[in-house]
Amino acid sequence: MRDDRVVARKGLPPTDAALLLLAAAIYGGIFPVNRLAAETQWPPVGFAFAQSLAAGVTLVLAAAVTGGRFALTAGQVRTYLILGGLVVGLPIGILVSAAPHVDASVLTLVLCLSPIFTLCIGALAGLDRFDWRTLAGMLLGVAGVAVLALPDAGVVGSDGVVWFLVALLAPVMFAAANNCAKWLRPEGASSAVMAAGTLLGAAVVAGVVMLALGGAALPSEWTGRTATPLVLATAINAIFFVLFFELVARMGPTRFSIFNYLAVAAGILWSLAVFDERPAASFWLALVLMLAAMYLVLSRKPD
Template identity: 35%
Template sequence: MRAADYGRLVLLAAIWGASFIFMRVAAPAFGAIWTAELRVLLGGVALLAWFRFTGFDPQLRRHARAYLMVGSVNIALPFVLYAYAALHAPASLLAIINATSPMFGLVWGALFRDERVTVRKVAGLALGAAGVALVAQPDAHAGGPQFTWAVAAALAACCAYGLAGVVIKRVAQGVPSKGMAAGNQLAAALVLLPFLPLVPPAAAPSWLVLGNVLALALLASGVAFVLYFRLIADIGATRALTV
């Protein structure tokens, strides 16, 4: 890895670490699905506008299948799950759970024979799982069933992130990384759109809530996914998941 790759990883980790705080503020007002929808729709539209301004063509029609598949697994599903988890679990714990994504990536990679399994990797997987269980256990007794479901949702989101690495390798060859950043989010917005009438927002949003939604969209989705898909193109999905 080059110095620029490490720099992108650190910046991406900082942005996505803060995103759990943004979700913790936005999700109680908008609910899980609306929070995810606003995040990807605004983030995708903002990137599309920027690409139009800079003259970059994401080729939405040509790569529609790749955008739809990756957007569903890598964005729509995990964003809804994390937005739900943010209703009942602290942002600090969600950030820790997110570190299990590479573990799920290893499991999925082994199942699809994309990843070579070694004793060292299995040991790391076991230690990581034990660490998450150790951190979550004290809060589980105090938080009750809702907390347990929140942790399960966050782990399911990480599982989806791990699977996304396999999907990207199979359907996104030749798709530009910047195009992935915008196209996947717009595809995820389309996937989530039919579910919006089923779960209207719980309350009228305050300016603080709206500010956090914008931060989610522009920073945690817009800027972050440009960095993330550039990392996948440069260092591979498994290493990029270590963020």
């Protein structure tokens, strides 16, 4: 696996940039899928549990069919639980708990702090270079999301301050997951194996969170319409998490984290296509800012 400090000496290869855009385009589909899940009465944490479990099992079966091997050691189980908890199980529980107390647009802005936290964690650990060009790109990305979210954002009231502070843990966890995807990856483990293990770990942690919150695992009624979002989310997660581990290995956690901004834009585009919504003029400004952020971060050169 390549070291971030080596990757940082040159601009990102076009293939990696294309894969990053592909990952954002694929994962952006999860936003309209989540809306479909809500419309069919899926419990939020139950949906996170079901899609993680289904995607993890799908990847394990795919590995078996293609002659791959999904081995489990105590160390690997620990890695999968940590990554699964950081990327799905714990942050989903936090955001679901905070949602009734904090405006949704404010939570959107909170989540967009993940790339900056990724940069800070990597720099503090000495495994990534603190780079002003990268930081400028991160801030441009925040500005792009702010253009989308601020018009409808409300001020956090006094009763929501504590929950707002609790919600700040979610982007820290996503940022930690970006870095841990590199730090904790066992030597020689393929991206497909890491994706399968992480999704199964996420299912375990989400299941614990679901039980702790007293939530249901499935909708009250099971129909073909109810199954559709689960099938779509399973496919999205299975493909995306393979790309996630591949891209973090190729470009490092900080560069990969710009994905957060691109996924927001992709999610809106998917929603426009699926639900025939009309984009506001501010969307195109936000998209330009996010693409500029991507350029600054991915074209980083040595000082």
